[in-house]
Amino acid sequence: MFDGEVGAQAVAVVEEALAALDDIYERGWQPADLLHVARRSGDYDHTDLTAGLVLHHARCARAHERAPWEWVGQLRSAEEQHPRAAQVATGEQSPRALAARLLFEDPYHSVDEIRLLALTWRCAGSWQLLDDPPSRWPHHRVDDTSAAGRARSADPKLLNRIRGLLAKAEATDFAEEAETFTAKAQELMSRYSIGVAMLAGERGENPTVRARRIHLENPYVKEKVHLLSEIAAANRVRVVWADTLATATVVGTPVDLEQVDVLFTSLLLQATRAMQHSDAGSRKGSRTTSFRKAFLAGYAARIGQRLRDADTRATLEAADAARISVDDLLPVLADTSAAVDAEFQRLFPVTRAKRTGRSVDAEGWYAGRAAADEARLAAGG
Numbered sequence: 001m002f003d004g005e006v007g008a009q010a011v012a013v014v015e016e017a018l019a020a021l022d023d024i025y026e027r028g029w030q031p032a033d034l035l036h037v038a039r040r041s042g043d044y045d046h047t048d049l050t051a052g053l054v055l056h057h058a059r060c061a062r063a064h065e066r067a068p069w070e071w072v073g074q075l076r077s078a079e080e081q082h083p084r085a086a087q088v089a090t091g092e093q094s095p096r097a098l099a100a101r102l103l104f105e106d107p108y109h110s111v112d113e114i115r116l117l118a119l120t121w122r123c124a125g126s127w128q129l130l131d132d133p134p135s136r137w138p139h140h141r142v143d144d145t146s147a148a149g150r151a152r153s154a155d156p157k158l159l160n161r162i163r164g165l166l167a168k169a170e171a172t173d174f175a176e177e178a179e180t181f182t183a184k185a186q187e188l189m190s191r192y193s194i195g196v197a198m199l200a201g202e203r204g205e206n207p208t209v210r211a212r213r214i215h216l217e218n219p220y221v222k223e224k225v226h227l228l229s230e231i232a233a234a235n236r237v238r239v240v241w242a243d244t245l246a247t248a249t250v251v252g253t254p255v256d257l258e259q260v261d262v263l264f265t266s267l268l269l270q271a272t273r274a275m276q277h278s279d280a281g282s283r284k285g286s287r288t289t290s291f292r293k294a295f296l297a298g299y300a301a302r303i304g305q306r307l308r309d310a311d312t313r314a315t316l317e318a319a320d321a322a323r324i325s326v327d328d329l330l331p332v333l334a335d336t337s338a339a340v341d342a343e344f345q346r347l348f349p350v351t352r353a354k355r356t357g358r359s360v361d362a363e364g365w366y367a368g369r370a371a372a373d374e375a376r377l378a379a380g381g
Contacts, residue, residue, distance in 0.1 A: 006103065014102065018095065019118075030213070033245075045107050088102060189259045196253075200332070210252070210254050219292075223297055231264050235307070256336075
């Protein structure tokens with residue numbers, strides 16, 4: 001270590017960067033938001049510096065013991081995706097020691113880089129506060145371990161099974177095999193979601209509603225948002241899109257948010273593969289950006305229809321399995337939608353519906369709809 005070579009200016013700049021992190025967290029930002037914006041810069045060293053400061057700050061704040069679980073999950077992802085930064089965050093916690101690691105260990109950041117990042121954070125706008133910032137964390141996180149508390153969240157074992165299925169779907173080169181894994185994941189989550197809603201209704205509990213942000217990557221970001229919105233609408237989840245930051249905020253019950261996340265991941269995978277393998281016919285130049293955008297738009301529109309139909313069937317089947325009438329089940333789901341709408345209005349009192357009047361590649365549109373008809377939404381479907 002080169003602590004002795006670290007000047008007072010470097011220490012002061014690192015202290016300012018950590019203070020800027022405190023400030024930006026108070027304004028609604030979370031670790032994943034900062035890393036997403038850094039990635040969009042296209043500069044890996046800049047992203048690595050962001051991750052190093054974020055992870056060091058988390059270690060000093062004892063985030064793994066105190067932070068909300070959503071926050072902890074973001075930190076774990078950062079550690080996995082940025083091992084060099086995770087190493088920088090390990091060691092003595094003083095600003096001088098951190099400055100030494102940032103300046104004299106690979107990838108050797110400069111004082112000016114750190115100063116610019118701190119200034120960027122200071123100048124960033126505010127976002128909706130979705131979770132308590134570090135200043136409001138308890139000394140030790142207190143989890144709701146009651147039966148009701150566990151029921152309001154997706155079962156970790158179930159989520160692990162679903163993530164395993166999706167990992168297999170992403171790893172295989174065979175479309176039918178990928179669809180089988182994806183279909184099984186959707187079937188498991190849908191069954192669980194309806195069961196949780198019914199259980200809450202029987203207990204007379206108000207639905208628990210949360211919000212999280214989903215960061216989208218190029219290319220075809222707007223078309224991906226369209227797909228996300230269709231999936232969310234079919235699952236009683238609301239979506240707001242921040243175009244400049246390529247970030248969507250989804251609002252819904254914890255279980256429904258997990259379901260939307262799972263469906264979006266798997267159906268985007270299926271759409272991408274179908275688009276890549278689609279035979280656009282003999283028209284020259286059909287495999288262009290316009291074709292692909294239209295393909296994804298058509299796919300999203302048709303998937304939305306299929307998901308809404310599937311939701312209706314699932315509701316009927318759930319009522320039949322519980323030996324109750326659909327009229328007794330629908331108010332429970334309506335209560336969930338009302339609670340989601342109320343939280344959405346609280347977080348986003350002013351929103352603007354975005355409509356696109358641009359024309360699309362007709363061949364791509366219909367090819368996308370055809371691919372959506374072939375996508376697997378449920379086992380045996």
